Amino acid sequence: MRSMLRRSRGALNPSALATALVLLAAWEVGVRAAATRFEFLPAPTEIAQALYGAIRSGQIIADSVHTIACALAGWAIASVLGAAIGLALAFSPIVHRFFGASLELLRPLPAVAFVPVAVLLFGFTVTTEIAVIVFASVWPVIVNAVAGAKAIHPRLLDTAATLHLSRTQRLGKVILPAVLPATMVGARVALGLALVVAVIAEMVGNPAGLGWGLVTAQEALQPGLMFGYLVATGTLGVLLNACLRLTFARLFPGIRELQQS
Amino acid sequence: MIATNAPAQAIAAGRGRRWAIHAAANTWSALQGLLPLIVLLLLWQVLGDPRSPYFPPPSTWAAALIDRTSAGDLAPAVLATFQSVAAALVLATGLGVGIGGLIGASPALERCLGPTLEFLRTLPPPTIVPVAALLIGVNQEMKLSVIVFAALWPVLLNTTSGVRSLHPTLLEVARSLQLGAIAQVTKIFLPALLPSILTGVRVAAPLAIIVSLLAEMLTLMPGLGALLLMAQRNFNAAEVFGLLAVVGSFGFIINAVLAAFESWALMPQGRS
Incomplete structure (x- = not known):
């Protein structure tokens, strides 16, 4: 599924650059010649100007920092929580029997629908935003941790038993290292989700950050600034994913799934 | 006997x-x-205390939902959300299969469009909602187009990789049987691509639900999202929890139906 992206990202080839430039130029010309029927569609140069202005004034930087900080905080909590829940589900038949179906029932709950509940409980605060992010991004970690634990070769566990390892030793020396790769793959999916959900929560819950900036620019009828926020959010997503990929590749050189885009 | x-x-x-x-x-x-x-x-x-402003017990949720139903709000809202999600999924599948098929079949097209599509894909789908609201205005087309935009990528990417992993023998079979273009698509490509396409649709469905709810929340267009947001603004906690249960079962049912359809469509004897 990702092969197309990997190949096209590897090198920004001239033809791709040319296509993008032609599309942008057509957009610019179309708007200047007033050929489009959208009265609020800004030309790319207007967007660049608005974006530059918002960066100079520090507004968009502060918003980005807020969004990233919330996304990372929620993601960190979700990763630890998800790994713990996943291990408990995989290794304790009792936990699995009594909590499996309940969790399956909660999983498809759309994260947006959770925002009003969080707002009722925590008000229009950062807590609301982080709670929603944790709720949304914990699932891929759980699913992957369970899959990783199920895939542990029985011989590893037999070895642990033969060596008379204690419970904590078995967890630290055998299970965690074996489950880590799959959990990390889940955590990477979760980070993408965390960013998206952070923006959603800012739009309808916590009035701060990129999501709120986007909505206010729309309501103030500032299309240039609004598209500027859009570009900033998209770029942030690309950068975050790239950073994560490099960090994980450095930290866990053995996990092949993490090297891919 | x-x-x-x-x-x-x-x-x-x-x-x-x-x-x-x-x-x-x-x-x-x-x-x-x-x-x-x-x-x-x-x-x-x-x-639970029935008068609690934050944690009303489940029986009050039911009462709140019954109130909504008798006020005639709930059923039309569910229907509106369902219609947008279903229509957008159909559109996104058609578009995604079409574009994905072309990109998968032509390396030149992929080289040209790849990075642009990649940037569009990484845009968090919710950010499109305010943009579309400003450009298109608050109407059904806007709601439909934002959901299609969100649901398009999984189908498109899965179709592209599906096309690329088609076995060369299949193409040779089409050529040696001298099938026409239409017969090639309906008899060779669509059946061979069906698993990838359906996987894409299943990934796209939850996204479509999320973006539909968000569009309703931000624009207050009729739908479950708008009801949920109004309930929250009125601090009607019982109704919020009740609607959350409704939304949860809505997502659950759509996922279950798609999963059932997938296993039916991919069953070897299911297709004659």
């Missing part, structure tokens, strides 16, 4: 009994799995 039927009946009865035992075991294990949730809700019901 009777003699020949008796063993068959016995077998049928045996099978029936076995099936009943199996079903009972399944129900029991499902019930066990739901036990914590049921216990939690029961405790909430028993210990």
Whole structure:
């Protein structure tokens, strides 16, 4: 599924650059010649100007920092929580029997629908935003941790038993290292989700950050600034994913799934 | 007649009994799995204060939902959300299969469009909602187009990779049978790509639901999202929890239906 992206990202080839430039130029010309029927569609140069202005004034930087900080905080909590829940589900038949179906029932709950509940409980605060992010991004970690634990070769566990390892030793020396790769793959999916959900929560819950900036620019009828926020959010997503990929590749050189885009 | 039927009946009865035992075991294990949730809700019901502004017990949720239903709000909202999600999924599947098929078949097209599509894909889908609201205005087309934009990428990417992993023999078969273009698409490509396409649709469905709800929340267009947001603004906690349950079952049912459709469509004997 990702092969197309990997190949096209590897090198920004001239033809791709040319296509993008032609599309942008057509957009610019179309708007200047007033050929489009959208009265609020800004030309790319207007967007660049608005974006530059918002960066100079520090507004968009502060918003980005807020969004990233919330996304990372929620993601960190979700990763630890998800790994713990996943291990408990995989290794304790009792936990699995009594909590499996309940969790399956909660999983498809759309994260947006959770925002009003969080707002009722925590008000229009950062807590609301982080709670929603944790709720949304914990699932891929759980699913992957369970899959990783199920895939542990029985011989590893037999070895642990033969060596008379204690419970904590078995967890630290055998299970965690074996489950880590799959959990990390889940955590990477979760980070993408965390960013998206952070923006959603800012739009309808916590009035701060990129999501709120986007909505206010729309309501103030500032299309240039609004598209500027859009570009900033998209770029942030690309950068975050790239950073994560490099960090994980450095930290866990053995996990092949993490090297891919 | 009777003699020949008796063993068959016995077998049928045996099978029936076995099936009943199996079903009972399944129900029991499902019930066990739901036990914590049921216990939690029961405790909430028993210990909760009906006047609590934050944690109203489940019976008040039901009452709030019944109020909404008798006010004539709930059913049209569910229907509006369902219609947008269903229509957008169909559109996104058509577009995604078309564009994805072309990109998968032509390396030149992929080289040109790849990075641009990649940037569009990484845009968080929710950010499109305010943009579309400003450009297109608050109407059905806007809602539909934002959901299509969100649901398009999984289908498109899966189709592209599906096309690329088609076995070369399939193409040779089409050529040696001298199939026409339409016959090639309907008899060779669509059946071969069906698994990838359906996987894409299943990934796209939850996204479509999320973006639909968000669009309704931000623009207050009729739908479950708008009801949920209004309930929150009125600090009607019971209604918020009730609607959350409705939204949850909405997502659950759509996912289950798609999963069932997928397993039916991919069953070898299901397609003649």
